[in-house]
Amino acid sequence: QQQAEQLSHLEHQREQSEWRKAEELRRREECVRELKLELDKERNKEPVVKYVTQTVEIESPSTLLQLSEARQQNEQLSEKLRNQRERCRHLEENVRHSDEVSCNLQHKVFKLYPFQNSSIACLYVKFPALQKRLSALPSTLRTIKTDYASLRSQVRNFSDFYGTAIKEAKKQVKANKDLIEKYRKEVALRRKYHEQLVELKGNIRVLCRVKPVLKEDQHEEGQTVVVTTDPNNESALTVLSKGKAKNFELDKVFHPQATQEEVSRVKPLITSCIDGYHVCIFAYGQTGSGKTYTMEGSVENPGINQRALKHLFNEIEERKDMWTYTVSVSSVEIYNEVLRDLLSKDGEKLDIKINPDGTGQLHVPGLRVMEVKSFQHIKKILAIARKNRITFGTQMNQHSSRSHALLTVTVLGTDLASGAKTTGKLNLVDLAGSERVWKSGAEGERLKEAQNINRSLLALGDVIQALKAHQTHIPFRNSRLTYLLQDSLGKGNKTAMVVQVSSLESNVGETLCSLKFAQRVCKVELGPAARKIETGGHNESPHSSPE
Numbered sequence: 001q002q003q004a005e006q007l008s009h010l011e012h013q014r015e016q017s018e019w020r021k022a023e024e025l026r027r028r029e030e031c032v033r034e035l036k037l038e039l040d041k042e043r044n045k046e047p048v049v050k051y052v053t054q055t056v057e058i059e060s061p062s063t064l065l066q067l068s069e070a071r072q073q074n075e076q077l078s079e080k081l082r083n084q085r086e087r088c089r090h091l092e093e094n095v096r097h098s099d100e101v102s103c104n105l106q107h108k109v110f111k112l113y114p115f116q117n118s119s120i121a122c123l124y125v126k127f128p129a130l131q132k133r134l135s136a137l138p139s140t141l142r143t144i145k146t147d148y149a150s151l152r153s154q155v156r157n158f159s160d161f162y163g164t165a166i167k168e169a170k171k172q173v174k175a176n177k178d179l180i181e182k183y184r185k186e187v188a189l190r191r192k193y194h195e196q197l198v199e200l201k202g203n204i205r206v207l208c209r210v211k212p213v214l215k216e217d218q219h220e221e222g223q224t225v226v227v228t229t230d231p232n233n234e235s236a237l238t239v240l241s242k243g244k245a246k247n248f249e250l251d252k253v254f255h256p257q258a259t260q261e262e263v264s265r266v267k268p269l270i271t272s273c274i275d276g277y278h279v280c281i282f283a284y285g286q287t288g289s290g291k292t293y294t295m296e297g298s299v300e301n302p303g304i305n306q307r308a309l310k311h312l313f314n315e316i317e318e319r320k321d322m323w324t325y326t327v328s329v330s331s332v333e334i335y336n337e338v339l340r341d342l343l344s345k346d347g348e349k350l351d352i353k354i355n356p357d358g359t360g361q362l363h364v365p366g367l368r369v370m371e372v373k374s375f376q377h378i379k380k381i382l383a384i385a386r387k388n389r390i391t392f393g394t395q396m397n398q399h400s401s402r403s404h405a406l407l408t409v410t411v412l413g414t415d416l417a418s419g420a421k422t423t424g425k426l427n428l429v430d431l432a433g434s435e436r437v438w439k440s441g442a443e444g445e446r447l448k449e450a451q452n453i454n455r456s457l458l459a460l461g462d463v464i465q466a467l468k469a470h471q472t473h474i475p476f477r478n479s480r481l482t483y484l485l486q487d488s489l490g491k492g493n494k495t496a497m498v499v500q501v502s503s504l505e506s507n508v509g510e511t512l513c514s515l516k517f518a519q520r521v522c523k524v525e526l527g528p529a530a531r532k533i534e535t536g537g538h539n540e541s542p543h544s545s546p547e
């Protein structure tokens, strides 16, 4: 700071001395100019001394006086000139001295701030380059202006181009919409004909429900969704496996967001049961794929079982002026090939026999069959069955998901006018998980369970295969499950299977197996449905004979 102060002081001194010097110089120049002017004036004056070329009389007193005056004047002027010269020399001396002082000061400044000077020098070096760049700026500005003008014109043109493109795109979208609409109509028409064909041939209807990805599934690995549904074709389903898309065509595919209400739209089948047909709805799929959810549902959001029964009682109510109905239910589970009554508290073991009444119908001695008067009553019965299934499951090592659960509703109708009697039957089946033994890694008791489940599902598969191939021998007796389903799966009955699939990549193997099984089931023709009705002692239906 001291140095800076000193420097500024010195600078100030230098500036003052320079200023003084300049002032002095200016004064001196002024003086010189004045003197010159005076000199010029003097020169221009008529010479006071006339050079006498003539012989003058020196001796004349006037001449002598004039001469002495001229000499005096001359001396005065010479004196003045000398003085001026002296002043001039003195001033020159001063200027030289100031120059020296200024030079010294500059030296001092340079010694005190060499870096400042270097940066100044540096600035001096940079200055030309900067100047050059500055001079180049106007041309750059000109280029930018030209670019800007061209861009502006492009933007103006773009709005026209954009408008045309939008028009074109709209046309395209409309054409696409028309195409989609046509496609939808085609699909609907195909479905209608397919439905008619299914009705005629008595095919097992196969519905597929894709389980949504739940929060708990998201923690697992392989949670990529590989199953997709087609919003324009409700029969199509695509599974992506090993980079290949596999397409499946079923009777109806429910996307993951389908509600319980939507899935329960099997009302025509329920109505058929009241009309005297044997109807069977069963859920098939790997463990955890949502079979119980679809069939039983939860208390707040019931599944097919409850909704179907509600519809059944509504229908009965509507027909009460012409028909009277008796509805009875029974519920069993099959666990490790053992049949248990879900409506009896002790869950006693049961067996299947041929009815001794000679009709050839199957019969389970000791099975609790409860007559039901209303939907509210049946709701209570369903709750008992569910509770017992859970209780037995807890006693038997959490087997509930490893057992098949059957709810059988028998509807006996009497036509009040003609006295004709119908016998409808509705089997609602929640099968055990269909996963393969090797995948479950089961051992001991679990292996036995898995083998039994597999055996009964295999038996179901064999029955399906035999029905599909129109074989004369249908192997119903190979498992308790098929044995029980015999009078619903046989000829002349109406059957629907809900195949449950997971959409996650980790389950893709099981999903493909379930869908392949579903496609085989699709092809099973049970023949035109036969109504079980007795009119005045005659039975209209061809007996669905046991094996």
Ligand SMILES: Nc1ncnc2c1ncn2[C@@H]1O[C@H](COP(=O)(O)OP(=O)(O)OP(=O)(O)O)[C@@H](O)[C@H]1O
Residues within 6 Å of the ligand: 210, 211, 212, 214, 256, 285, 286, 287, 288, 289, 290, 291, 292, 293, 294, 400, 401, 402, 431, 432, 433, 434, 500
């Ligand atoms: N569509 C769905 N929406 C919401 N949750 C579902 C759906 N499907 C299944 N779940 C849930 O997934 C879980 C497993 O379903 P569920 O018990 O019905 O499977 P499952 O196929 O019956 O299994 P298991 O063969 O072991 O009996 C349950 O918690 C159920 O609530």
